[in-house]
Amino acid sequence: MPPSYANLLQGTLDLLILQALSLGELHGLGVSRRIEQITRGTFQVKPGSLFPALHRLEEAGWLASSWGASENNRRAKYYRLTAAGRRQLETEAGEWRRVSLAISLALQAT
């Protein structure tokens, strides 16, 4: 079992969702699978965190949604990045890189 990140920081989750959607539109399960894939299984996002986050990001105007047919021909709600979302992704990614670099440096300093 991969470690459970119950207290996954909200900002991190938002960043992961935005990143997951940067390659194209996905439905809820798709987002969760893509995150699993791009984090090589480190993060498994539970629906209880995923859906509130998706709705929150949509309300913030960073995601847009539309109804479409899924791979097995079911109706599903697809999310995609808006222009504002793409800008937000860049900002947050930059922020994250700075923070993670700083923390890596701190940890190497022994």
Next chain:
Amino acid sequence: MPFLPRVRSLWRNLAHAGQVERELDDELRAYVDLLAAEKEKAGMTPDDARRAARLEAGGVDQLKESVRDAHAGAAVESTLQDLRYGVRLLTRAPGFAALVVLTIALGIGANSAIFSVINAVVRKPLGYPQSDRLMFITSQFPTLGFDKFWVSPPEFFEYRERTRAFADVAAYTTGAVNLSEGTQPERVNAVFATANMFGVLGVPPRLGRAFTAEQDLPNAEPVVVLSHELWQRTFGGDPSAVGRQVEIGGRKTTVVGVAPPAFDLHDARAQVWMPLGLDPANRQNRGSHFLYLVGRLAPGATPERANGELLTMLRQWGQLNPNTHVPNDSTHRIQMAPLRDEVIGNVRVALWVLQGAVALVLLIACANVANLLLARAEARHKEFAVRTALGAGRGRILRQFVAEGIVVAALGAALGLALAYWGLKALLAANPESIPRAAEIGLDPAVLAFTVGVAVLTSVIFGLAPLLHVQQDVVASAIKEGDARSTTTAARNRVRHGLVIAEIALAVMLVTGAGLLLRSFNNLTSVDAGFDPENLATFGVVLPQATYPDGQQRVRFMTDLMRRLEEIPGVENAAAVQGLPPVRQVNANDTEFEGVPQEPGSPPQNVDFYQTVTPDYFTTLGIKIVEGRGFTPADAGGPPVFIVNEALAKRFYPGKSAIGRRMKPFGIDTVPWATIVGVARDVKQAGLEAEVGTELYFNYEQAPAYVGFAPGQMNVVLKSTRPLAALAPAIRQAVAAGDPGLPVVELRTMEAVFGDSVTRQRFLSQLLGIFAAVALVLAAVGTYGILSYMVTQRRREIGIRMALGAGYGQVIRLVLGHGLVMAAVGVGLGIVGALALSRVTRSLLYGVSPLDPLTFAVAASVITVVALAASLVPTRRATRVDPLVAIRAD
């Protein structure tokens, strides 16, 4: 977070909640389906896949809840939910809900009603631009006891010319004139003002223009500015009315303007505005005081500066004009006060007393509702315990309480506003002219805001009251014991009893206040006015200068009218009088008394009321002639004679007889001496509550020959046992027979005249009486509630006592005694409170001390009796407790 999208989604979530909810449902179902499909593909059976998917997704409902919490407006949503829940709870207990809502409605309604009065009368500025710059200027004769007296024309002109602190000063006087437009004559209220009045007030006429200084000179062509209301009524709002003519006082008068709606001056209820017609060149008649002045402060001038300037002028006035009658700073002052204070007058104290009273009512209502909710919280003990155990935080339960409080308060406030609106309308209709600016009273944003504020405050107060209860040990005690009848209730009971005692105390204060006002009002109505108003009817008639220019002509008309009136079957006597008692304005005239030396340095000797009457006046009103004789028809052609009242005789001829003494009226040398032939009993002239002033009666029939003048504006008084309605047609006929162009105005019984003279006191005592009654009812309900509750709570104890041999007597003592103790403590505290308030109420009382022991005793016993009565039902219930059932119940 970006602002705009946020607002958009807030709107979407609230306005299209149904759709949002459906889509969320679809989305989550699709998720579970997709998850199941994935698992099926991995080799699970469809059923297993479905079950596993559901398990993995967690409860769909919890999932939905967590998404909803993320939505914009989640707080609003859950509050709405609380409110809905509150409404549902109340509809489940309609009796309880009705009681609570009604209680609050009474409390809030009373407050909104009084606040709307205060708002209109005291708080709102007068309806003139920069009305705080307007000052009201009057004269004052400290040695004669006249405060707020009129100013004479020469004083007005001199003041206006010399003041620098005022941009302009205007003068006016009020009266009434006959107006006819077409055939039907009517009597309208008039303000006679100097041409600059509209300018000083800062309100130009809506149509046309104000009269000019030229039109305001003596003997100018008559012009008039109509009130908006009169213009609407007589000209149907036709703009071409300006320039047309109406007949006023028998003269063709040109309409030059129409005032804006509701334009008035010092509650004159002006229907026409006419030029005063003063001659600025004429500086004679300094003693003829009949003007009120209104001044607008010059830009930059303060009231203090204006006052300082006035004081300086008063000191120098004598040098300016070495006359006997110029203003000075000791005996003949000129004073000023903001126009607004003048208009509001002494009603301010009364209104604040009322506001205090309704605040007490609201407190009682709150205490009651708090108690009711406490008792109910007790009943809902388990509900809360279960909810708490299921994880509802204290915050959540608290929110629930407040939400219920808000629902109740909102309903109560709505009902209260309706009560206030209609109740006030009814009261004002029943007591017209009882308060100044009454026409401006109504519901406006300020009143609504006040009501909402009070409602929010009350909802928080009693919404939180049950928390006293929930606060401690909810879960522990409720779940362990399964009931609330444990020893921990002692503290709560103290709170509850405290609330009821407070209610009783507040009710005592209100009932005492109402009792004092009621006694004052009774004293007023039973005051001896010097004559009995029973079986007297009265109306006004005005003989216009234009058609009755000659005094003899007027006397002839009046004498004929009296004769015709006395011919009406059932009419015993008829008389005419210039100033109708018991309230008329002081007309204080300088008068010379033969053999009574003028004290040096004091102002000229003066009589408060000059009165002119037809000879039958004393007989008709039943006013006793205590010495000498009354007027007789023979006086008409004889030497001039006077009748004086006892107050005058006592004042100027103390210890001696006034009969045979001579007086010279008006302080004018050319008027000959006249002899006092009779002394009449004192008759109230300045109002029932006021001291009787000195009064001098002229004989109407002698007046033209004696002083060259007979008043044209007279009040007719008839003595008849027949009802007024039966007499009215004959009265109108009798007047029309003399002159069909004369209106019969204000035809009413003398008792109605008396009633109108105390309308404000009646209004006050009625209102306070209503509030006291409400307070009584609420206190009774409160006492009843707490004792019933106590009996229910102590059922078991009572049962055990009875089983141990306690008789009915002991049980009754237990419950009734409890009620009595609460009543006694409450009454005691209430009396202390009422005593503390006596300083405030003193100025509103007449003929009764604010510490009147009788009123206090009656109020205390009324409350005690009410509290006892409220205790009876619970007591009865206690005696019916069946020991077996009560003990077994647990």
